[in-house]
Amino acid sequence: MPTTRMKGRMITKVVGEHRIGICEKCGVKTVKEFYMDGERRRVRMVCPNCGELGKLIARTTAVQAPQPLRCFRFKCVAKFIKDSLFCALLSDYHKRRIAYAEKNRHKVIPEKYRTGEPSPKTIWQLLVATHKLIYTS
Amino acid sequence: MAQTQTWTNTGIAELILLLREEAATGMESIVALNMATPCTAAVASTFADPADTATHHTDSGLAIQAIDTVGGDTTNTAGDTITFDHVFTATASKNVAGIHVCNNDDDVAFVECCFNSVLAMENTDTLTIDGQSTIDQA
Numbered sequence: 001m002p003t004t005r006m007k008g009r010m011i012t013k014v015v016g017e018h019r020i021g022i023c024e025k026c027g028v029k030t031v032k033e034f035y036m037d038g039e040r041r042r043v044r045m046v047c048p049n050c051g052e053l054g055k056l057i058a059r060t061t062a063v064q065a066p067q068p069l070r071c072f073r074f075k076c077v078a079k080f081i082k083d084s085l086f087c088a089l090l091s092d093y094h095k096r097r098i099a100y101a102e103k104n105r106h107k108v109i110p111e112k113y114r115t116g117e118p119s120p121k122t123i124w125q126l127l128v129a130t131h132k133l134i135y136t137s
Numbered sequence: 138m139a140q141t142q143t144w145t146n147t148g149i150a151e152l153i154l155l156l157r158e159e160a161a162t163g164m165e166s167i168v169a170l171n172m173a174t175p176c177t178a179a180v181a182s183t184f185a186d187p188a189d190t191a192t193h194h195t196d197s198g199l200a201i202q203a204i205d206t207v208g209g210d211t212t213n214t215a216g217d218t219i220t221f222d223h224v225f226t227a228t229a230s231k232n233v234a235g236i237h238v239c240n241n242d243d244d245v246a247f248v249e250c251c252f253n254s255v256l257a258m259e260n261t262d263t264l265t266i267d268g269q270s271t272i273d274q275a
């Protein structure tokens with residue numbers, strides 16, 4: 001029997017956002033609010049008085065694994081090694097960033113450590129950013 | 138450690154049961170995972186045996202509960218994505234290493250996610266989950 005092989009896969013993406021549940025401005029507990037984001041019904045915690053979100057402590061980041069190796073030419077293998085290295089360094093950066101943000105929840109730290117954005121784009125940028133994090137934490 | 142998230146083998150089996158119109162229930166519940174160090178999501182994880190040595194939280198606002206919103210969306214082809222959004226509100230200091238997205242019977246974990254790092258929740262802290270799963274034929 002002939003078979004049709006599809007390149008199907010399940011892709012799952014999850015982002016967790018850890019916030020303080022008390023409004024910084026009004027000092028009251030935030031409450032659940034449902035809202036529409038395009039077609040999608042979503043939920044967030046907002047201050048019932050001023051509508052502000054609670055202070056962000058840390059946002060997790062899903063790192064996309066590199067595409068699997070599909071050919072064995074030097075160019076393909078070199079790209080795969082480079083992508084894998086980038087992925088490993090990026091994962092390490094986000095792990096350290098979140099640990100640092102959680103540890104300093106009450107202190108003023110650069111917002112990029114809480115949001116994860118902008119995220120380093122090259123291996124060199126990642127090495128510098130991770131080095132900075134190691135020596136500031 | 139990278140943030141890891143995956144469909145579990147038992148989750149796929151439950152999905153197949155749903156397609157066959159056999160006894161199974163859809164994505165309805167969510168629970169936070171308790172572990173002091175980051176875990177690694179695995180396809181072999183089950184509702185009863187989450188990743189590594191993680192366990193389900195059973196109290197403090199992090200126990201199993203109904204997901205706030207579950208909906209459909211489009212990523213590549215119309216309706217190929219399921220979305221789930223939820224807010225946990227902690228009522229005590231607890232570590233959260235990840236989440237399980239479960240069926241309505243609360244006996245199958247469809248999706249397991251382990252965060253990049255453990256989140257140290259304190260009383261009244263909130264954790265907003267923004268998740269989606271796509272069946273991609275690209």
